[in-house]
Amino acid sequence: MASLVPYKGPFGKAELIHLLRRTMFGVTKSDIKTLLGKSMDDVVRQLMVQPSQTTKPLKTYFTTTNGVKNDNLDPTIPMGSTWVDTPIAVGANPNPNGYRRISYKSWWTGLQITQTLSIFEKMVLFWHNHFATEDSVIDSSQMAYFTNIVLRKNALGNFRSLVKEITLDPGMLRYLNGERNKKSAPDENYGRELQELFCIGKRAGAAFTEDDVKAAAKVLTGWYVIYQQKDANNVTQNVNPRTEFAAANHDTSSKQFSSFYNNTVISRVPKTGEEKLMAEREIDDLISMLLGTKECAKFLCRRLWTFFVYYDITPDIETNVIEPLAEILRQNYDIKETLIALFTSDEFYKPINRGCMIKSPTDFHIGMLRQYGFPIPSNTEAEKMEIQYIFYAQMRNHILNQGFDLGDPPNVAGWPAYYQTPSFHEMWVDTSSYPLRKTSYESISRSEFSTGTNVFFDANKNIKIKTNFIDFVKAFDNPSDPNDLINEAVELLFGVPVTQQVKDQLKSTYLLLGQASDYYWTDAYQTYIANPSTSDPEAKRVPQMLIDLFIYMQGAAEFHLC
Amino acid sequence: MKRRSFIQSVPVVVGGMTVNAYAESPFLSAVQASLGDTDRVLVIVQLAGGNDGLNTVIPLDQYTALSKDTIRKGILVQEDKVLKLSGTNNKTGLNPGMTRFQQLWDEGMLNIIQGVGYPRFNYSHFRATDIWVTGSESNEFINSGWAGRYLAYEYPNYPVGFPNTTVPDPIAIRIGGSVGLGLQNQGVNMGISINNTKDLLNLTGTLFKDPAPANQIGKELLYIREVQRQTDKFGDAVEAAANKGKNLSTLYPKSSPAEPGAALGSALSIVAKLISGGSKTRIYWVSTGGFDTHANQVNASDHSTGTHTNLLKGVSDAIYAFMDDIKLLGLQDRVVGMTFSEFGRRIISNGSGGTDHGAAQPMFMFGTKIQPGMVGVNPTIDPASTANSNLPMQYDFRSVYASILKDWFCVEQPALDDITLKNFQQLPILKSSNCIPTSVHDEHTAAGLNIVYAYPNPFVDRTNIKFESFGGHTLIQIISNEGTIVKELINSELDKGSYTIPCDLEEYPSGIYYVRLQNGTLQQVKSMIKVRA
Structure with a gap:
């Protein structure tokens, strides 16, 4: 067996940028400044640190009748406080569930936009795509949030724990009908996807059988979700969803698996009073059986490679990356150690693996916001949170329009761009989504975004924000030199370098407006920076020149790669 | 190459004169062809998720077995609610949601193919979809769609030199979603995708034309550039057809408040509008989801209502409205459609009031040029069916493709077998073939740069x-x-x-x-x- 060759080359700016582009959403000048000069091992380890996360989705929603605002959605929860621990009142009218789901998605989008220097948010997205659930199908804001917390808790932890927790997660039990899977009438849905989509895959090496699907379904019988209970007055109340076990619905017979699983038999003798524990042990046994196959770790490593590097798993990649990486993963199913091995491997830094990935809508859009420093206010007072949530919702809609509805993948397999041969990532950009991308990048670059007038707190009305390209280029090393400015813009924004000829054309067309001398830009820029309200006709045009330059650069195929 | 002549029942206007009498003559067909708007259109409607065929085309002669507790009593539609199909001796009926399909049947515009499948079923949504859209064997992995291969045969030079005067329009359009494997040939998209709701934007040229390296980076760079180019060029043609075209039917399901089939109806109305606007696009692919009914597929208190009935009502209402539109627009001789799903569902229902992934399924063909009626017979349900029991296959799905290619697109041997990858039985699902020689295929073959x-x-x-x-x-x-x-x-x-x-x-x-x-x-x-x- 080949072993994973570690990267031994120089770890300079280009390597750092490649690493950051793949592990975060876009790369910012400030990210580079913080990390440049550190060793690869230090940087990779730093990226594996899970940020301490304290925020929860907040209530910023209300209804309006004839222009009058009503605080009648979740009336017991104050504006700007979280709803996640409060069940929705039975018969609540209007029902806040839909508003909560939007709040939940806004919260998540906000965490992506404000991500710290860590791979964490990208891993949460990886697992959301891997253990895909659809909020619109689960139709419970609380369950959707709890599923997300399971992903967050285990994102950089242990795959074994993650599989177990997701198997018994209320949202997943509902999404794949686990809550209806009973001894008297097994439902194969989860038992199938646990193997086909979550742990084993369906390549040639994944030779599980239809009987294995049925046997797994039997192991998983008896678990269900409690979301309502009678209170002391015998009135039904909604409660925080939780998973429960009904021994009568559990199939205690021996479950025989095929030769693919070494003819494993799973059975636990039920003991009175310990039925639940025994059923949980069966799930442990099932997961051990799945994770014990050679294919499981290889399957996951292929998923990681496809998500983080490139989709073409050649025989060479299979032998020299997937197999040795799977060996590392298989030791303890430690996700973080596996990622460290991947991001310090020679293969990851090979030139052909830099810039070959088509940005997903999330990468594309969140990356732009981060890179440009799109100025969503970060005030944390409860009343001001409304502003953030409005802007997060606007940004999420942009991403949704491009084909990525965070929290609502197309189906249980996640987004086709991560699995559909032969196109994979190419599916992010086609003749229908490309014009929407274009609309999106143009408005982020050019338009003013506003909270509008439909706000709960009057002080939050008409708060306006806009990308400021002056601030963006001010942070460059030498923005008054048009050559340096173009070089640095290309380095930051393009996944693939462009020739000097293209750079010269960009400079001459957008910064020199057809003039021959570089001084034209230098003078105009310096005059504008010294006095932004200058009346100098050339200097006054500087902000618009930058908007035109960056919009034009966004139309390059190179901008859509990372 | 041959194409079908024209049926006399539709008046054709030539030089301002309505001509009925000569309608079947090859001469008129040639005139018609030269008018440039006679190209045949196929509309593919994909029902994503795996449609429960037994509750769609319902075998009324099997109720003794079906209504058993151990079979599908829990979801079976009440016998008196099933929409009986005339001419079947009350043996076959449709789901109660499909009143419009019953109407299509009565009007001679519906064909039902029973028990369509393939040997060695696959129960994975994703793999089964790939098998259906590529037309591969169950154990075979193919990089091109069946429709993509047909388009590559018809337009071998595509996409180099396209659009051009002979072929000014996209050769295939996917509405909503990405183009997909079905319309690909060896990694090349043979169609474009357009949005279900928004117009295309005009995209301008670019100075970013650095040579692409000969590796995976260059591959993706070229891919994006090609999308940019196609969006731009075909965008104009699609917009022009959309501006010129119209919809005349008032029957499309409403989107606000949403009626079943609203999104599908909206996609199909775009198809009708583009065809009426003069687009020569050959294949339209639309998709509607939600058929993965593992749980609660019917209302427990009334099995003639519920999720699955609504889904089928949506399909039936949207397709009926589309055919109504097509007839009002006078385009009915040019358009046929088909539905398919990645699989049918299991014979016996599960404990969740739903059905798990199964095997063979019924397919529908619709249009005035299809052969009305039914191909195949009701399945026989074994009263001792178990959780593993599946409906047997009566016809290979590639027989349906082969029949459409031969009798609608007039593809002949040996090209036919090259597209379907081997020889498949022909089915009488389109009106008896009337393909006559024209030069249209030769023009398509020559279009673009070879x-x-x-x-x-x-x-x-x-x-x-x-x-x-x-x-x-x-x-x-x-x-x-x-x-x-x-x-x-x-x-x-x-x-x-x-x-x-x-x-x-x-x-x-x-x-x-x-x-x-x-x-x-x-x-x-x-x-x-x-x-x-």
Whole structure:
């Protein structure tokens, strides 16, 4: 067996940028400044640190009748406080569930936009795509949030724990009908996807059988979700969803698996009073059986490679990356150690693996916001949170329009761009989504975004924000030199370098407006920076020149790669 | 090549004169063809999720078995609520949601093909979908869709030199979602995708034309550039057709408040509008989801209502409205449609009030040019069916494709077998073939720029690849039908010019291969066939 060759080359700016582009959403000048000069091992380890996360989705929603605002959605929860621990009142009218789901998605989008220097948010997205659930199908804001917390808790932890927790997660039990899977009438849905989509895959090496699907379904019988209970007055109340076990619905017979699983038999003798524990042990046994196959770790490593590097798993990649990486993963199913091995491997830094990935809508859009420093206010007072949530919702809609509805993948397999041969990532950009991308990048670059007038707190009305390209280029090393400015813009924004000829054309067309001398830009820029309200006709045009330059650069195929 | 002549029942206007009497004459057909708006259209409606065929086309003669507790009593539609199909001796009926399909049936515009499937079923949504859209065997992995292969046969030079005066429109359009494997040929999208709700934007040219490296980075760079180019060029044609076209039917399901089938109806109304606006697009692909009914597929208190009934009502209402529109627009002789799902569902229902992934399913064909009626028979339900029992296959799904290709698109042998990958039984699902010779196929074949091909073709062991390079980096690869690169003949900088290079496939098995040329932003793929000596 080949072993994973570690990267031994120089770890300079280009390597750092490649690493950051793949592990975060876009790369910012400030990210580079913080990390440049550190060793690869230090940087990779730093990226594996899970940020301490304290925020929860907040209530910023209300209804309006004839222009009058009503605080009648979740009336017991104050504006700007979280709803996640409060069940929705039975018969609540209007029902806040839909508003909560939007709040939940806004919260998540906000965490992506404000991500710290860590791979964490990208891993949460990886697992959301891997253990895909659809909020619109689960139709419970609380369950959707709890599923997300399971992903967050285990994102950089242990795959074994993650599989177990997701198997018994209320949202997943509902999404794949686990809550209806009973001894008297097994439902194969989860038992199938646990193997086909979550742990084993369906390549040639994944030779599980239809009987294995049925046997797994039997192991998983008896678990269900409690979301309502009678209170002391015998009135039904909604409660925080939780998973429960009904021994009568559990199939205690021996479950025989095929030769693919070494003819494993799973059975636990039920003991009175310990039925639940025994059923949980069966799930442990099932997961051990799945994770014990050679294919499981290889399957996951292929998923990681496809998500983080490139989709073409050649025989060479299979032998020299997937197999040795799977060996590392298989030791303890430690996700973080596996990622460290991947991001310090020679293969990851090979030139052909830099810039070959088509940005997903999330990468594309969140990356732009981060890179440009799109100025969503970060005030944390409860009343001001409304502003953030409005802007997060606007940004999420942009991403949704491009084909990525965070929290609502197309189906249980996640987004086709991560699995559909032969196109994979190419599916992010086609003749229908490309014009929407274009609309999106143009408005982020050019338009003013506003909270509008439909706000709960009057002080939050008409708060306006806009990308400021002056601030963006001010942070460059030498923005008054048009050559340096173009070089640095290309380095930051393009996944693939462009020739000097293209750079010269960009400079001459957008910064020199057809003039021959570089001084034209230098003078105009310096005059504008010294006095932004200058009346100098050339200097006054500087902000618009930058908007035109960056919009034009966004139309390059190179901008859509990372 | 041949195409079908025109049926006399529809008046045709020639030079301001309505002509009925000559409608069947080849002469008039030729005139009609030269008017340029006679191209045949196929509308593919994909029901994503796996449709429960037994609750769709319902075998009323099997109720003794079906209504058993152990079979599907829990979800079976009440016998008196089933929409009985005339002429079936009350043996076959439709789901109560499908009143419009019952109407289509009565009007002679519906064909039902029972028990469509393939040997050795696959129960994975994703793998089964791939099998259906590629037309592969269950254990075979293919990089091209069945429709994509047809389009590559009809328009071999696509996308190089397209659009052009002969073919000004996209050759296939997917509405909503990405183009998809079904409309691809060896990695090349043979169609474009358009949004279900928004107009395309005009996209402008670019100065970013650095040469793409000959590796995976260059591949993706070229891919995006090609999308940008196509969005731009075909965008104009689609917009022009949309502006010129119209919808006349008032029957489309409403979107606000949403009625079942609203999204599908909206997609189909775009299809009708584009065809009426003069678009020559051959294949439209639309999709509607939600058929993965593992749980609660019917209302427990009334099995004639519920999720699955609503889904079918949506499909039936939307397609009926579309055909109504097409007839009002006078386009009914040009359009036929088909539905398919990745699989049917299990015979017995599960404990969740739903059904798990199954096997064979009924397919529908619709239009005035389909052969009305039913192909195949009701399945026989074994009263001792178990959780593993599946409906048996009566017809291979590729027989449906082969019949459409032969009787609608007038594809003849040996091209037919090349597209369907082997010989399949023909089914009487379209009105008896009337294909007559025209030059339309030849015009399509010549359209665009022919910049790479094999000669001779077919060949025994060796052939030559003839190609044009416009200068700069040029890549020529030979690809197997499974998508593996078996040879790389050229990967270097060339001067502008015409070239011929030998290609030796002696050591490889006979079958279909593809030669792919990449030169700058251009990419062209042609098939080549190695035969036994």
